Amino acid sequence: MTDTSINAASVSQLFQLLRDGVPRTRAELAKSTGLARSTIALRVDELMRMGLITPVADAVSTGGRPPSQFALNPAAKVVIAADIGASHATVAITDLAGTVLAQHSEDLDVALGPVPVLSWLVEGATALLERVGRNTANVAAIGIGVPGPVEHSTGQPVNPPIMPGWDRFDIPGWFHQHLEVPVLVDNDVNTMALGERAVGWPGIEHLMFVKIATGIGAGVISGGLLQRGAQGVAGDIGHVQVARGANVPCKCGNRGCLEALASGPAIARTLREQGVEAHTGTDVVDLVKRGNIEAIQAVRQAGRDIGEVLTTCVSLVNPSVIAIGGSMARVGEHLIAGVREVVYTRSTPLATEHLSIVQSVTAERAGVLGASMLAVEHALSPEALTVGFVTR
Amino acid sequence: MTDTSINAASVSQLFQLLRDGVPRTRAELAKSTGLARSTIALRVDELMRMGLITPVADAVSTGGRPPSQFALNPAAKVVIAADIGASHATVAITDLAGTVLAQHSEDLDVALGPVPVLSWLVEGATALLERVGRNTANVAAIGIGVPGPVEHSTGQPVNPPIMPGWDRFDIPGWFHQHLEVPVLVDNDVNTMALGERAVGWPGIEHLMFVKIATGIGAGVISGGLLQRGAQGVAGDIGHVQVARGANVPCKCGNRGCLEALASGPAIARTLREQGVEAHTGTDVVDLVKRGNIEAIQAVRQAGRDIGEVLTTCVSLVNPSVIAIGGSMARVGEHLIAGVREVVYTRSTPLATEHLSIVQSVTAERAGVLGASMLAVEHALSPEALTVGFVTR
Numbered sequence: 001m002t003d004t005s006i007n008a009a010s011v012s013q014l015f016q017l018l019r020d021g022v023p024r025t026r027a028e029l030a031k032s033t034g035l036a037r038s039t040i041a042l043r044v045d046e047l048m049r050m051g052l053i054t055p056v057a058d059a060v061s062t063g064g065r066p067p068s069q070f071a072l073n074p075a076a077k078v079v080i081a082a083d084i085g086a087s088h089a090t091v092a093i094t095d096l097a098g099t100v101l102a103q104h105s106e107d108l109d110v111a112l113g114p115v116p117v118l119s120w121l122v123e124g125a126t127a128l129l130e131r132v133g134r135n136t137a138n139v140a141a142i143g144i145g146v147p148g149p150v151e152h153s154t155g156q157p158v159n160p161p162i163m164p165g166w167d168r169f170d171i172p173g174w175f176h177q178h179l180e181v182p183v184l185v186d187n188d189v190n191t192m193a194l195g196e197r198a199v200g201w202p203g204i205e206h207l208m209f210v211k212i213a214t215g216i217g218a219g220v221i222s223g224g225l226l227q228r229g230a231q232g233v234a235g236d237i238g239h240v241q242v243a244r245g246a247n248v249p250c251k252c253g254n255r256g257c258l259e260a261l262a263s264g265p266a267i268a269r270t271l272r273e274q275g276v277e278a279h280t281g282t283d284v285v286d287l288v289k290r291g292n293i294e295a296i297q298a299v300r301q302a303g304r305d306i307g308e309v310l311t312t313c314v315s316l317v318n319p320s321v322i323a324i325g326g327s328m329a330r331v332g333e334h335l336i337a338g339v340r341e342v343v344y345t346r347s348t349p350l351a352t353e354h355l356s357i358v359q360s361v362t363a364e365r366a367g368v369l370g371a372s373m374l375a376v377e378h379a380l381s382p383e384a385l386t387v388g389f390v391t392r
Numbered sequence: 393m394t395d396t397s398i399n400a401a402s403v404s405q406l407f408q409l410l411r412d413g414v415p416r417t418r419a420e421l422a423k424s425t426g427l428a429r430s431t432i433a434l435r436v437d438e439l440m441r442m443g444l445i446t447p448v449a450d451a452v453s454t455g456g457r458p459p460s461q462f463a464l465n466p467a468a469k470v471v472i473a474a475d476i477g478a479s480h481a482t483v484a485i486t487d488l489a490g491t492v493l494a495q496h497s498e499d500l501d502v503a504l505g506p507v508p509v510l511s512w513l514v515e516g517a518t519a520l521l522e523r524v525g526r527n528t529a530n531v532a533a534i535g536i537g538v539p540g541p542v543e544h545s546t547g548q549p550v551n552p553p554i555m556p557g558w559d560r561f562d563i564p565g566w567f568h569q570h571l572e573v574p575v576l577v578d579n580d581v582n583t584m585a586l587g588e589r590a591v592g593w594p595g596i597e598h599l600m601f602v603k604i605a606t607g608i609g610a611g612v613i614s615g616g617l618l619q620r621g622a623q624g625v626a627g628d629i630g631h632v633q634v635a636r637g638a639n640v641p642c643k644c645g646n647r648g649c650l651e652a653l654a655s656g657p658a659i660a661r662t663l664r665e666q667g668v669e670a671h672t673g674t675d676v677v678d679l680v681k682r683g684n685i686e687a688i689q690a691v692r693q694a695g696r697d698i699g700e701v702l703t704t705c706v707s708l709v710n711p712s713v714i715a716i717g718g719s720m721a722r723v724g725e726h727l728i729a730g731v732r733e734v735v736y737t738r739s740t741p742l743a744t745e746h747l748s749i750v751q752s753v754t755a756e757r758a759g760v761l762g763a764s765m766l767a768v769e770h771a772l773s774p775e776a777l778t779v780g781f782v783t784r
Contacts, residue, residue, distance in 0.1 A: 149742060159742055206622040220708065222621070227614045229710020230598040233742045234614075240704045241738055243635050252740065312632045312704040316612065318621020346633055346646065350541060350551055350625045 010035060012382045014043045015052060019380055021097060023056040023069035044070055051076040072096065077140035078132070079375035080125045083188060083367030084117060084146045086110055086162055086214055091124040093132055094372040096140070096380065098198060102128040103368065110147060113165035114174065122178055141182040142175060143375030145191030145367045147215075149233045155185035158232060161252075162215075182384070184374045188367050189235055190226055192360075193219025195370030196323045200361030206319040209360065210237075211326035212306065212335070213281060216259045222317055237313065238263070242305045258309050262302035264328045270298050281328050288331045299331050303338020310339060311346040318351050325360030332359070402427060404774045406435045407444060411772055413489060415448040415461035436462055443468045464488065469532035470524070471767035472517045475580060475759030476509060476538045478502055478554055478606055483516040485524055486764040488532070488772065490590060494520040495760065502539060505557035506566065514570055533574045534567060535767030537583030537759050539607075541625045547577035550624060553644075554607075574776070576766045580759050581627055582618055584752075585611025587762030588715045592753030598711040601752065602629075603718035604698065604727070605673060608651045614709055629705065630655070634697045650701050654694035656720050662690050673720050680723045691723050695730020702731060703738040710743050717752030724751070 010033075017032055018024065026044060030037045047053040047070075054073035074097035083090045087110070092103040104124050110117060121144070129135055148160025155172040157163055172183035193209035201207055209219040218235035220227045227234050238259035245256035248266075252259075260266055264281020271278040271287070276294050278284050287295035310322060322343075324336055340357050347355075362369055378384055402425075409424055410416065418436060422429045439445040439462075446465035466489035475482045479502070484495040496516050502509060513536070521527055540552025547564040549555055564575035585601035593599055601611040610627035612619045619626050630651035637648035640658075644651075652658055656673020663670040663679070668686050670676050679687035702714060714735075716728055732749050739747075754761055770776055 218708070222614060222619045222626075223617055225615055225617075227619075227709065229614070229743075230712035231710055231742055231746060233740070234708065234710040236707050236710070236740060236743060237704070239740050240707050254738065309704060312629070312701060313708050315628050315632050316610070316626065316705050316708060317619065318623055318626040318628070320622035348625070348628060348631050348644065350623055351621075351628065354623060 010039065011043050011046055014040070015047055015380070016382060018047070018053050018070060019072050021072050021074070023071040025068050026070075029070075074099065077379065078129070078134050078138050079140050079372055079379065080121075080129075080142040081368050081372035081375060082121050082125075082142070082144045083191065083371055084108075084110055084121075084144065085188065085367070086147050089117070089120070090368050091121050091128065092368045092372065093125065093128045093134070094369075094376075096376055098369060098372045098376060100365075100368070100372075101132045104128060110162065110166075111164050114169040114171065118171065118174055122175075136179055139179065139181050140379035141184065141375035142179070143184045143186075143191070143371035143373070143378075144171065145186055145188035145371045145374075146171075147188050149231070149236070150185050150187050151232050152184075152186055152228050155183055157185075182375075182378050184378050186226075186228075186371075186374055187217075187219070187232070187235075189217040189219040190228065191219075191370030191374060192325060192362075192366035193221050193235075193323075193370065194226060194373045195366040195368070196325065196360055196362050197221055198373050199365075199369055200323065201321055204321055206317065207321045207323065208235075208310075208313060208317070208319045209323045209325055209366065210306065210310070212263065212302075212324065212328040213326035214264055216263050216306070216326075218313070220317060220319075222319075237309050240309045240312075242308050244301075244305060258305060262305040267295075267298050267302050267328075270301075271295060274298075285328065285330050288334060296334050299328075299334045300338040302328075303335040303340075304342050305338075306335075307339040307342030308346075311343050314343055314347045314351050314355065320354055320356065322355065322357045323360045324358070325363060325366055327364075329359055329363065402431065403435050403438055406432070407439055407772070408774060410439070410445050410462060411464050413464050413466070415463040417460050417462075421462075466491065469771065470521070470526050470530050471532050471764055471771065472513075472521075472534040473760050473764035473767060474513050474517075474534070474536045475583065475763055476500075476502055476513075476536065477580065477759070478539050481509070481512065482760045483513050483520065484760045484764065485517065485520045485526065486761075486768075488768055490761060490764045490768060492757075492760070492764075493524045496520060502554065502558075503556050506561040506563065510563065510566055514567075528571050531571065531573050532771035533576065533767035534571070535576045535578075535583070535763035535765070535770075536563065537578055537580035537763050537766075538563075539580050541623070541628070542577050542579050543624050544576075544578055544620055547575055549577075574767075574770050576770050578618075578620075578763075578766055579609075579611070579624070579627075581609040581611040582620065583611075583762030583766060584717060584754075584758035585613050585627075585715075585762065586618060586765040587758040587760070588717065588752055588754050589613055590765050591757075591761055592715065593713055596713055598709065599713045599715065600627075600702075600705060600709070600711045601715045601717055601758065602698065602702070604655065604694075604716065604720040605718035606656055608655055608698070608718075610705070612709060612711075614711075629701050632701045632704075634700050636693075636697060650697060654697040659687075659690050659694050659720075662693075663687060666690075677720065677722050680726060688726050691720075691726045692730040694720075695727040695732075696734050697730075698727075699731040699734030700738075703735050706735060706739045706743050706747065712746055712748065714747070714749045715752045716750070717755060717758055719756075721751055721755065 056069040074095040089108040090105040093101045148163045157166040175183045189211045205224040207221045216238040239257040241256040245261045248260045250257035250260035268278040448461040466487040481500040482497040485493045540555045549558040567575045597616040599613045608630040631649040633648040637653045642649035642652035660670040
């Protein structure tokens with residue numbers, strides 16, 4: 001038992017080093033870990049036998065010698081990643097490096113309830129697996145983002161306002177009737193923050209992803225870790241009051257909420273009040289792209305309102321990157337210009353000196369990439385792997 | 393080398409278990425770690441030889457048998473903990489459980505600059521060590537809170553507005569001329585958050601400590617970890633704009649900052665404008681304690697202003713506890729009532745359902761307790777101990 005645990009721990013330790021995909025020699029691995037070269041040789045063989053790492057050819061050909069560098073084998077397993085939005089859903093198969101192998105998107109109303117939506121997800125994932133020549137035995141984990149608060153430890157939505165029928169639904173339990181793999185569930189803005197950081201800002205430890213669409217919310221990464229808060233509702237900035245909106249009712253029952261002023265539908269309403277034909281956020285985006293001056297002004301003002309709330313966020317968590325995403329981010333720089341105008345005027349110089357406020361790099365891919373991250377991170381974690389080593 | 397590393401790692405692993413002070417038997421330790429009982433016996437002997445753990449007598453006397461339970465020996469070493477405020481400083485000696493063994497406080501102007509202030513600290517600490525019968529060889533680490541932003545990795549203040557002469561001063565380097573132990577430096581509100589959590593709210597993972605005094609700032613613990621942000625200025629909420637203050641100039645150059653409306657001096661100024669004699673925060677506290685109605689109203693309004701900013705903080709980080717501290721917290725419930733009034737009205741029900749907004753449990757002890765935590769956490773960390781094991 002003792003030997004097995006120690007072996008498992010050192011195999012896992014070695015693998016955590018190799019996870020970044022950078023090829024390393026046995027000598028480099030020995031140096032980084034402090035383990036003896038004989039131990040390294042044994043562990044490398046074990047990881048290769050498991051298929052988790054793969055030999056990488058040297059840059060310079062070395063003739064007939066055995067390959068001397070090793071790295072993560074991203075093809076060892078796949079994960080199922082899903083981004084469930086309010087009215088639209090995406091499911092994808094990715095490898096262990098987060099590369100999307102196949103993907104399918106469809107209009108789907110989350111209010112249909114958990115069983116229809118998750119059944120759609122399973123069917124879609126099964127078809128995609130077949131398309132890429134894999135099967136459920138190759139699936140290491142499932143990652144899912146949903147548009148509401150989630151108790152991350154159990155994978156259950158908690159009082160989600162726009163997800164009728166999902167409250168306390170046991171998403172992992174439901175999947176386990178079909179597939180016995182770990183299921184990680186999180187709020188969609190949290191998965192977007194993970195996706196944006198992994199693809200757009202590797203190594204950045206303090207990042208906020210702000211989604212501006214039908215609703216407004218943020219995913220907060222602080223100290224390198226996604227912050228979910230005590231009830232899993234961290235980042236729920238859509239119902240913070242902004243000064244301009246004292247008389248605007250919000251569907252939450254309060255007045256002057258950011259979402260009631262700066263979301264896609266809110267901007268459309270403002271434009272209608274000015275006699276401009278706009279019913280949805282998409283209409284607003286189209287108007288801005290066609291150069292409509294009222295739409296550009298309304299979007300800029302929405303940016304200022306968002307900036308008002310973000311000013312406090314910048315002071316509180318001191319991020320180095322704020323990435324603006326969600327469907328309204330497609331309006332481009334007009335929205336971000338409004339955000340920057342207020343944040344750089346109002347926040348302290350120390351907090352904004354190295355702060356970038358930018359359009360999301362991953363845009364609409366953020367959610368599914370983050371769901372893949374969530375699944376891969378779990379599947380390759382020391383805990384998951386150690387269990388795998390000991391029990392296999 | 394391999395064997396030494398693995399031994400050091402398992403000794404450290406065992407010690408991390410015993411750090412909580414709960415006595416455990418060898419059998420319990422074997423079960424928790426998965427290590428063989430023979431290995432446990434060797435490691436326990438090693439930790440006892442180092443003085444880090446100590447036998448604990450059984451509740452029921454077992455006659456002549458050797459003691460069978462072990463726990464952290466808090467007396468193994470001491471740490472020096474210091475809370476440097478704007479105009480007042482405290483230095484203390486604590487044991488490894490954070491218990492204060494001796495303490496000294498004095499009015500001291502931080503603007504005197506680093507050398508006079510740190511010399512005062514060394515002299516004070518030396519005298520306290522002597523008083524408790526210890527010497528510098530017993531000191532495991534030094535923890536210091538200072539009233540400004542700190543780059544935690546180097547222990548250097550960075551552009552601290554009220555600490556002239558301290559910008560980029562190498563505090564650890566200066567101490568190392570006198571004493572070769574680790575020196576941990578942090579912003580004073582951060583240390584207060586650590587102290588409050590350790591003593592008042594053990595096990596709470598999401599806590600904000602809000603200091604209301606001459607300035608206003610917050611220390612944020614999320615996911616169990618103190619969050620310092622990208623530039624070490626996380627929690628700097630004193631210069632967030634509040635709605636009521638559009639025309640009130642702040643010494644930062646902006647207008648309407650929270651600090652310009654709700655700090656001790658700001659409340660005193662409001663009272664003077666109403667013809668009430670008040671020059672400092674202490675005057676305000678005295679007036680409230682004597683039941684002065686204008687002072688009570690002004691303090692309540694300051695609470696509302698602070699609540700306005702905290703509403704956004706609650707939405708963003710979703711804490712389960714907000715502890716109100718700093719010298720103005722001595723006014724008692726009037727201030728907190730104002731905070732609660734706004735936060736519970738304005739924040740989302742999900743974020744406030746399990747939120748406690750309370751007076752700091754540790755009050756003026758928070759800073760020095762937190763500085764002790766900072767030092768002890770470092771001194772007993774697996775990294776610090778492993779280095780100790782290998783090099784000793």
